[in-house]
Amino acid sequence: xxxxxxxxxxxxxxxxxxxxxxxxxxxxxxxxxxxxxxxxxxxxxxxxxxxxxxxxxxxxxxxxxxxxxxxxxxxxxxxxxxxxxxxxxxxxxxxxxxxxxxxxxxxxxxxxxxxxxxxxxxxxxxxxxxxxxxxxxxxxxxxxxxxxxxxxxxxxxxxxxxxxxxxxxxxxxxxxxxxxxxxxxxxxxxxxxxxxxxxxxxxxxxxxxxxxxxxxxxxxxxxxxxxxxxxxxxxxxxxxxxxxxxxxxxxxxxxxxxxxxxxxxxxxxxxxxxxxxxxxxxxxxxxxxxxxxxxxxxxxxxxxxxxxxxxxxxxxxxxxxxxxxxxxxxxxxxxxxxxxxxxxxxxxxxxxxxxxxxxxxxxxxxxxxxxxxxxxxxxxxxxxxxxxxxxxxxxxxxxxxxxxxxxxxxxxxxxxxxxxxxxxxxxxxxxxxxxxxxxxxxxxxxxxxxxxxxxxxxxxxxxxxxxxxxxxxxxxxxxxxxxxxxxxxxxxxxxxxxxxxxxx
RNA sequence: GUCGGCGUAGCUCAGACGGUUAGAGCACUCGGCUCAUAAUCGAGUGGUCGUCGGUUCGAGUCCGACCGCCGACACCA
Numbered sequence: 001x002x003x004x005x006x007x008x009x010x011x012x013x014x015x016x017x018x019x020x021x022x023x024x025x026x027x028x029x030x031x032x033x034x035x036x037x038x039x040x041x042x043x044x045x046x047x048x049x050x051x052x053x054x055x056x057x058x059x060x061x062x063x064x065x066x067x068x069x070x071x072x073x074x075x076x077x078x079x080x081x082x083x084x085x086x087x088x089x090x091x092x093x094x095x096x097x098x099x100x101x102x103x104x105x106x107x108x109x110x111x112x113x114x115x116x117x118x119x120x121x122x123x124x125x126x127x128x129x130x131x132x133x134x135x136x137x138x139x140x141x142x143x144x145x146x147x148x149x150x151x152x153x154x155x156x157x158x159x160x161x162x163x164x165x166x167x168x169x170x171x172x173x174x175x176x177x178x179x180x181x182x183x184x185x186x187x188x189x190x191x192x193x194x195x196x197x198x199x200x201x202x203x204x205x206x207x208x209x210x211x212x213x214x215x216x217x218x219x220x221x222x223x224x225x226x227x228x229x230x231x232x233x234x235x236x237x238x239x240x241x242x243x244x245x246x247x248x249x250x251x252x253x254x255x256x257x258x259x260x261x262x263x264x265x266x267x268x269x270x271x272x273x274x275x276x277x278x279x280x281x282x283x284x285x286x287x288x289x290x291x292x293x294x295x296x297x298x299x300x301x302x303x304x305x306x307x308x309x310x311x312x313x314x315x316x317x318x319x320x321x322x323x324x325x326x327x328x329x330x331x332x333x334x335x336x337x338x339x340x341x342x343x344x345x346x347x348x349x350x351x352x353x354x355x356x357x358x359x360x361x362x363x364x365x366x367x368x369x370x371x372x373x374x375x376x377x378x379x380x381x382x383x384x385x386x387x388x389x390x391x392x393x394x395x396x397x398x399x400x401x402x403x404x405x406x407x408x409x410x411x412x413x414x415x416x417x418x419x420x421x422x423x424x425x426x427x428x429x430x431x432x433x434x435x436x437x438x439x440x441x442x443x444x445x446x447x448x449x450x451x452x453x454x455x456x457x458x459x460x461x462x463x464x465x466x467x468x469x470x471x472x473x474x475x476x477x478x479x480x481x482x483x484x485x486x487x488x489x490x491x492x493x494x495x496x497x498x499x500x501x502x503x504x
Numbered sequence: 505g506u507c508g509g510c511g512u513a514g515c516u517c518a519g520a521c522g523g524u525u526a527g528a529g530c531a532c533u534c535g536g537c538u539c540a541u542a543a544u545c546g547a548g549u550g551g552u553c554g555u556c557g558g559u560u561c562g563a564g565u566c567c568g569a570c571c572g573c574c575g576a577c578a579c580c581a
Binding site for chain 1: 580
C-alpha cells in the first residue's frame with residue numbers, strides 16, 4: 001500500500017476573515033499535498049476553522065447572532081477563499097461539529113484518566129478580547145497591554161493540565177526526534193521555552209459556555225486552545241476509527257505560523273504524550289508576511305486579502321508568488337511591486353513566453369504537430385537535476401527552492417533554443433529534435449510545477465496535445481526524459497500570463 | 505532584565521560539518537538574436553560577508569565583546 005502523507009494547516013479562528021497570511025500557510029500545505037499525490041502517496045490534507053471561545057461568543061452577541069451563526073458565516077468565508085485558490089483539502093473540519101466535540105472529550109478524558117489533570121483555582125486580571133489573564137505588571141495603567149482597555153477580575157475553579165510533568169519527556173522527545181520542528185531556528189526556540197520551565201496550565205473555564213463541555217464536570221468547558229489542537233486527531237478518526245487513525249498518525253506534517261509555536265511545539269506534543277499518543281512527526285513553522293516591514297493586523301488596517309491579488313495576478317500567479325518569493329521559515333516582506341516583478345520575469349517572460357515561442361515555431365515549421373524529443377538531448381540531464389533538486393526541496397519544506405529548481409529547466413530550454421536557432425532551420429530531423437526537446441521540457445515542467453500552479457499546468461498540458469492532466473502523473477517515472485511522444489497537435493493559444501506593467 | 509534570532513552585492517535573499525578566486529534572482533551596462541508576451545541568450549559592473557578582538561595553517565562559517573534591528577517571556581490564532 002502507498003505511503004500515507006497527512007498534512008495540516010492550523011484551523012483558523014473565525015474571529016478574523018481570511019487574509020494573505022492564512023492563504024500563505026494554506027497554499028503551502030496544498031502544494032505539499034499535491035506534490036505527494038504526484039509521488040503516489042496516500043494523501044490526506046486537512047484545514048478548517050476554530051469556532052469556540054469567548055471572543056466568538058461576545059462578537060456574536062454584539063452582532064445579534066448566536067455563536068454558531070457567527071461561526072457559520074465566517075467559516076464559510078474561509079471555504080470560499082480556499083475554493084477560489086484551488087485548495088485541494090480532503091476535509092474541512094469545524095470545531096463545532098459533533099465529531100470534534102466527541103473527539104475532544106475522548107482525548108481529554110484519556111489525559112484525565114492517565115492522571116495528568118487536577119483541579120485548581122485560577123484568578124487574575126482578565127482581558128476579554130484577549131481571552132487571557134494578565135499579571136499586574138503586564139498591565140499598562142491597569143489596562144490590557146494589547147487592547148488598552150480595562151481588565152476584569154475573574155476567579156474560577158479550573159481544571160489544570162499538569163504540563164510541568166512533561167518537561168523531561170518533551171526534552172527526551174526532542175532529543176530523539178531531531179527533525180520534529182522545522183526549521184532549526186524554530187526548533188531551538190521551542191526547546192528554549194521548555195528549558196525555561198513549564199508550569200501547569202488551566203484547560204477549562206466556567207466563565208463561558210461557548211465551548212466543549214468537560215465530560216467529567218458539567219458546567220466547565222475546555223479552554224479554546226485545548227479544544228482546537230485536537231482537531232488534527234479528530235479528522236483522521238481519533239476515538240472512532242482506530243485503523244484509519246493509526247494509518248495517518250503520528251506521520252503528520254503540521255504547518256503553522258510562528259505566533260502559535262508555543263502551543264504546537266510544546267503544549268500539543270505534551271498533550272499527545274499525556275493521552276498516550278506519539279507527538280506529530282513534523283511541525284513546520286513559518287514566519288509572518290510583513291507589509292512594509294510591519295506585521296499585518298486588523299488594527300493597523302494593513303491586511304491584504306487574497307481576492308484583491310487574485311484579481312490582478314490570477315489564482316496561479318497568486319499561488320506561485322507566495323510559494324516562490326518567501327522561503328519557508330523566516331519572515332518575508334510582501335510588496336505588490338516585487339510581486340509584479342516576479343510575475344513578469346518568472347511567469348510571463350520565462351514560462352509563458354517559452355510556450356509561446358515554441359508553439360509558434362512548431363506551427364510554422366512543423367505544421368503544428370509537435371515532434372518527439374531527442375533521446376540524447378543535453379536537456380535530459382538538466383531535467384533529471386530539476387527533478388532531483390525539486391524532490392529534495394519539497395521534502396525539506398522548501399517550496400521556493402523546489403520552484404527555483406524547476407525554473408532552471410525552463411531557463412535551460414530557452415538557452416537551448418537560442419543555441420540552435422530552430423527558426424532558421426529547414427524542416428527535418430534536426431529541427432524536430434530541437435522542438436521536441438523544448439516540448440519535452442514543457443511537459444516535464446508541467447508536472448513539476450503543477451503543485452504550485454495546477455490550473456495553468458493543466459492548460460499547457462492540453463496545448464501540448466497531451467491527454468489527461470499533469471496531476472494524474474506519477475513521479476519519478478513521468479518526469480523521465482522522453483515522455484513526450486510526438487505527433488500531437490500543439491496549440492499556441494493566448495499568453496498564459498500577460499505581462500503586467502510595473503506599478504507607478 | 506532574561507532567553508533566542510537576525511545584520512552577506514543597489515534590492516530580495518542562499519550560503520550543514522571552518523578550506524581553492526563569497527553565490528542566485530531582480531536592477532544596471534555591453535553585446536548577440538528576432539521564433540516569442542519590447543520576450544530571449546551571452547558577457548560584465550557591483551560586496552573590507554554589522555564593528556572590534558580571539559582561536560586556527562586557514563573563518564560570513566567557531567569563541568568573546570560591542571553596535572543596530574526583531575521576537576519570545578506562560579496561556580496575545
